[in-house]
Amino acid sequence: MAIVRAHRVNLPKHVVAVASVVVVQSAVASPIDLSNTLPNFFGGGVGSTTEYAGGKNRIVGAVPGMRYATSGGHLFEWYGTYAQYNFGDLTGVQWGPALALRLGRRDVDDNVINQIHSVDTTLEGGGFIGYEYSHIGDLPYRLRGEITVVTNAGVEYTGARVSLNTSAWFPVHARVFIGGGLGATWVSGGFNETYYGVTAQDSAKSGLPAYTPGGGLNQITSWIAAIYQITPRWYAGAMVYYQRLMDDAANSPIVTQRGTRNQITYGVGIAYAFR
Template sequence: MKRCKAITGACFSLVVGSACASPVDFSNALPNFFGAGIGSTTEYAGGKDRIVGVLPGMRYVTSGGHLFEWYGTYTQYNFGSLTGFQWGPALALRLGRRNVDDAVVSQVHDVSTTVEGGGYVGYEYSHVGDVPFRLRGEVTVVTNAGSVYTGARTTLNTSAWLPLHSRVFIGGGLGATWVSGGFNETYYGVTSEDSQKSGLPVFNPGGGLNQITGWVAGIFQVSPKWYAGAMVYYQRLMGDSAASPIVTQRGTRNQLTYGVGIAYAFQ
């Protein structure tokens, strides 16, 4: 199975999920929604061959006032407020690297698909006024408890949304991810056996800053119930992740994902 890097779910979710995060007044009465996004990304983190993927998205506020969000390969449940302080569990499906198109990288050890679990904390501010806007910041920590890699992955994400028109919204965000040495060894390391098979030099990475990210998106409210959106998501690999020969010799540290999506709002 080809590996679509795990960030893809988050990227497509910005297209689909932004519909729920962008009503005219950015008030607490954000709609529930279900939608889907389609887009293009690299076959694996650090690669240059591209694939196309389709992923679902959903946002639902329970009768108890808790928020459930599911975007592609990522889901979280908020026990906090819809605005203000937010916190809860998080799950992510990290897809593996197997049978990739690159003939050299395909000789490097396979990486199995795994489930990551952990939690997040964040804060959301919604401003209602002449110029409404929404700001959100979030820190997520997940691990797979050594099933595929050892250690953990920590991500900081920020976002901002504002209206250009009563039915047109724009947004953008910045982020960064830090990973353990065990994570980098699994996804970017080259063992002696890998080197003999592929011809790539042996590489034993440590942990640290894995990537910085940025994105821009636009949303159009087609009707009271339907939204459409488009986005571009940029990742720049950093540190030992970017120094891997998988990246420097066979791929690129600059990763671009783009896509479009639709969502249906419901009560």
């Protein structure tokens, strides 16, 4: 199962990019690989998150997820709004291209925020590099670390977004896995201006003070999850994912006056494993 990185959705009453699909990861934590027991899967989940990054109103939605190891030893992972293809090893050094759908902010429930410039949904592209260690023994466990760099190439924002994510998984029962992870994201000034800035025109319309953020540390994240093997083919899971906005993003009036820097996402899901 995997949980989608917690990017917010702003589509017709918002289908949210949140869910535990059977190997839980996180929204912006690394996708999980339990290749010894779950080589391939397809599933989906439902969850709840805030309406947009920095907001406090909540929405509910559903997303799909998939993991597929090719016969050539490569690995495709797709979790809601994020997908990557690993040209490296299933364990050891991993690297490859990455795509992310950065969801916008439009027609939200907060009428003040609706007076601020809207942000369209856009596609980000880039790549990742990481390392995965799998320990097989009396107490098996799996560790993974990954750095992902993506950019929007100026379509909605200028600059780039860099994420560092770590995860650890271990069994507590023959059918139960427990996992957790930590992460952090750094962004360009252009990213923060788009998603957290308040222009002079925005200020005149909304009443919020004008604000021009710079780049830097955008957020820190943590998550905890559990996976239960129902049958040899079916898995279920649940997770809680926490984001804390930092520095210029956290100091935006969008966050301090209309929202919250503490963002919590949670979800449940189910997946079918196949060979």
